[in-house]
Every structure is written in structure tokens, then in C-alpha cells.
Amino acid sequence: MSVKKLDLNNFDSEILGQDGIAVVDFYADWCGPCKMVAPVLEKISEERDDITVGKVNVDFDGELAMKYGVMSIPTIVIFKDGKEINRSVGAKSKAGILALLG
Numbered sequence: 294m295s296v297k298k299l300d301l302n303n304f305d306s307e308i309l310g311q312d313g314i315a316v317v318d319f320y321a322d323w324c325g326p327c328k329m330v331a332p333v334l335e336k337i338s339e340e341r342d343d344i345t346v347g348k349v350n351v352d353f354d355g356e357l358a359m360k361y362g363v364m365s366i367p368t369i370v371i372f373k374d375g376k377e378i379n380r381s382v383g384a385k386s387k388a389g390i391l392a393l394l395g
Contacts, residue, residue: 296338297347307347309375313392315345319368321352327367328386333387344394348371369393388390 299317308315313395316392318334320327329345338346351358351366361370361377371379380391 294342294346294382296334297345299347299349299357304347304349304357308345308372310376311345313343313345315347315372316324316394317370317372318346318348318388319351319370320348320356320366321350323352324366329384330367330390331368333385333390336387336391346376371395 296318297303301308308317316334316337318327318330320330333368334346337344346391349357351363361368363370365382367382367384369381369385369390370377373395378395381389381393
């Protein structure tokens with residue numbers, strides 16, 4: 294599975310309307326730590342078919358960032374069955390991201 298590009302048009306159907314675990318990365322193209330997290334999320338999406346991985350570019354979808362209280366990037370928000378269960382601010386390793394899943 295690949296990392297899904299998320300925006301206002303597809304966030305509800307791709308994340309909130311799905312059963313199971315979703316990892317959503319709020320990022321920006323200019324953000325150094327965000328660039329460190331991107332390949333980690335790609336790897337997780339390739340290795341774990343049971344997890345939906347998505348990215349929200351805060352420069353283009355600031356409304357989603359505001360809705361979820363994203364103040365710093367990268368912010369990784371974990372959803373289970375459409376509800377937020379955890380979050381982390383700052384770059385994380387693969388193990389660090391997977392530890393957020395519970």
C-alpha cells in the first residue's frame with residue numbers, strides 16, 4: 294500500500310470512515326524533520342497492509358491542520374476506527390511511530 298495524499302475532499306472517507314488503524318502525517322515540503330519522516334512512513338505503508346498511512350500538506354490544507362490542532366510539524370496523528378487515539382510532534386523513527394499504535 295502506498296502513502297495516501299489527504300486533503301479536505303478525501304480525509305473523511307479515507308481516514309474517518311475507515312475501520313482499523315490510520316497514521317496521518319501533517320507536514321510541509323520545506324520542513325527538514327518532515328523530510329526525515331517521509332521515508333519511514335513509506336516503509337511502514339509498504340510493510341503493513343493493515344495500516345492506512347496518509348499525509349496532509351499543511352501549506353495547502355491549513356483547515357485540516359487547524360481542525361486537528363496541529364501547531365508544529367511534523368505532527369503524526371493516529372486514528373483507530375475513525376477516532377484519534379494518539380499523536381506525536383517531531384520526527385520519529387519507525388519504532389517510535391509503531392509504538393504510538395498502542
